[in-house]
Amino acid sequence: MKKRLGTIAAAAILSLANIAHAEPADFEQWVAGFRAEASAAGISQSVLDDALNNLSINTRVYELNDNQPEFSRGIWDYLDSAVSATRVANGRTKYQENRALLTLIDQAYGVDAEIIMAIWGLESSYGAIMGNYDAIQALATLAFEGRRTGYGRSQLIGALKIIQHGYANRGDLKGSWAGAMGHTQFIPTTYLAYAIDHDGDGKRDIWNNLGDVFASTANYLSVSGFRGNEAWGIEVRLPTDFDYALADTSIKKAVVEWAATGLSSIRGPSLVDGFDPNIRGRLIIPAGASGPAFLVFENFEAILKYNRSTAYALAVSLLSEEIAGRSGAVVAAWPRDDRPLSLSERKDLQQALKDRGYNPGPVDGIIGAGTKKALRSFQQSVGIPADGYASAKVLEALK
Ligand code: NAG
Structure with a gap:
């Protein structure tokens, strides 16, 4: 019993060490330094006062930022929920409800309505889950320390510019823990570059105004190379x-x-x-x-600019087919009996490739071009399809 307690205590200390972050006093000091940087970037004193006075860290943001999942889901599991019957049905209803507005926006930006609906459905379940974090606080927390300080700093400056331009008020800037805001989850720099004031009221209101939401999303896709009436x-x-x-x-x-x-x-x-x-x-x-x-095709690449995950772009594409009344079903079967590798297994795979004399690059668990190339060479040498896909089965074959 004593020994078990000891082990648990040691584990607790270890995990505390993992998530321990600097003291609040350090944060105040950091804010002071950041104010100078933001001021040099042209942010006014009144905007800085409004946004940063009495700002504190949000520790929940650290928990989420530190959480790099050990296990990854198969793309089929992701697609099952991303293109669920409920999301399809809600998408069709929303399409009907907003048909006139969507037609105008399609004409202005050349982006098919069903694609805008699909992005909306995936980003916030059509506005149901937009995130309720104060974006300024969340981004300052990320900027202060952790693995995304560069991102946090530049997005925080972006958020301050949004306020300074008068596009939105300080209190409007609500979003996800990582600072993605509104119905279609724009991060501040995307917002600054592409958000649209569709109804001309002086605000780019991606939180409450669906015209602004759809026009902003369509504009970003259009600038990313989307071409209307062309297949994904x-x-x-x-x-x-x-x-x-x-x-x-x-x-x-x-x-x-x-x-x-x-x-x-x-x-x-x-x-x-x-x-x-x-x-x-x-x-x-x-x-x-x-x-x-x-x-x-090119439209798929445009969707990837929005979020660079293949699973995401495929989900948007298939959901859009269903919303338009076509079939978004995938005909061939997914290999549900195989499974994607966990982070430690991906490292095992890279090490095994190395041990066999291939060069997958660093053993970091990231399956990039180098790992895929090495994997293909291995697969070729043993006469299995050289697809470079890291699964439980190929790891088995390597060991
Ligand atoms: C996404 C952004 C994208 C950016 C990427 C990487 C939106 C809609 N998408 O959240 O522009 O390239 O993060 O930071 O803002």
Whole structure:
């Protein structure tokens, strides 16, 4: 019993050491230094007083910022909830309710209404969950210390500029713990660059005014390269003995060229039917060779500017199909019997590749281009599809 208590106490001290952060007095000192920096960046004394006087740290922000998950979910689990029946049904209702406004915005920005609805649905469940953190406090907390101080500083300056321009009031700036604000979760620098005052009332109100929300979102997508009436992509079928080296972010080809490599639409024989044959795209296999494959075009890249996760962009794309009344179902089965690797297993995988003489780069648990390349070489050498996908099965094969 005594020994167990000792172990628990030691573990508690260790985890405290992990999350211990500097003293409040240090924060006050930090604020003083930051005021000088913000002032040099052109922020007025009155805005600084209004925003920073009596500011304190929000310790919950540290807990969330420190929490780097050990286990990651399969993309299929994420998609199940991102494109749930409820989110689809709510999206269709919201589309109907806002049809006139969305038509105006589509005409002005060239962004299809169903895409705006899908982003809204994923970012805040159509305005139901926008985050209730004081963005100034959350960003100051991140800027003060931790693994995102640079981000926190620049976004805090951005938030102060929003107030100074009069686009929003100090008290309006509510958002997620990481400072993403309003219905479609703009971070301050995105807001400054792309938010729109659609109704001309002098505010860029992404918290309460749906015209401002939809116009801001459409404007950001449009500037990111979105083209109206163009497909995000298509689920494809790959020929047997396909060269998986072609499924790489650096390889873009026209639809006709992809068709020549043997790709077809999963829903019909011809890949080019219904597409401009010259539209260019890249092939993604988010769960490796044993899962679905998609050819994705420029609009998919534009959605990735909004949030750079493939799972997110795929969810927006599929949800938008459903909201528009088409099918967003993925036809091929996800490899639900396999599973993505945990952080420590990803490091094991990199170490195992190293031990076998491959060069995955640093053993950091991040599956980047180097790890994928090394993994493909290993897979090739043992005669399994060289998809570079880090799963439990391939780790098993490596050990
Ligand atoms: C996202 C931003 C994106 C930025 C990325 C990385 C929005 C809608 N999206 O939250 O612009 O590149 O963070 O900081 O603001």
